[in-house]
Amino acid sequence: MTGQTLPSSSRRAFLLGRAQSVSASTQPIARVAASCLEERGTSCRLCEDACDAQAIRLRPLGRGLNRVVIANDRCTGCGLCVPVCPVNSIRVDGLEMETA
Numbered sequence: 545m546t547g548q549t550l551p552s553s554s555r556r557a558f559l560l561g562r563a564q565s566v567s568a569s570t571q572p573i574a575r576v577a578a579s580c581l582e583e584r585g586t587s588c589r590l591c592e593d594a595c596d597a598q599a600i601r602l603r604p605l606g607r608g609l610n611r612v613v614i615a616n617d618r619c620t621g622c623g624l625c626v627p628v629c630p631v632n633s634i635r636v637d638g639l640e641m642e643t644a
């Protein structure tokens with residue numbers, strides 16, 4: 545890439561194309577690991593921006609740290625938040641990402 549950004553609709557289509565649901569037996573829910581940058585003092589919020597369902601919120605922990613919280617009643621398990629995380633802190637049960 546040369547600094548260009550994809551239109552929002554194209555970016556979402558690309559990200560959705562990388563997410564392949566492998567199990568539809570239960571409602572998949574995103575989970576965030578403690579390796580999240582926001583818990584280590586680095587501002588990020590990329591997953592929050594990527595979530596169309598507005599299921600992601602940041603809860604202040606004090607001292608400039610935040611915890612990413614997933615609202616289970618809003619999360620659709622779409623996986624859009626997974627590939628945008630720069631430190632691979634998000635998983636969605638039953639969802640695998642293409643590696644190619």
Ligand code: SF4
Nearest residue numbers: 595619620622623625
């Ligand atoms: S899986 Fe989809 S709905 Fe759930 S938190 Fe991630 S982006 Fe939002």
Ligand code: SF4
Nearest residue numbers: 580581588589591629
């Ligand atoms: S994208 Fe990853 S590092 Fe950034 S706020 Fe979300 S979980 Fe944390």
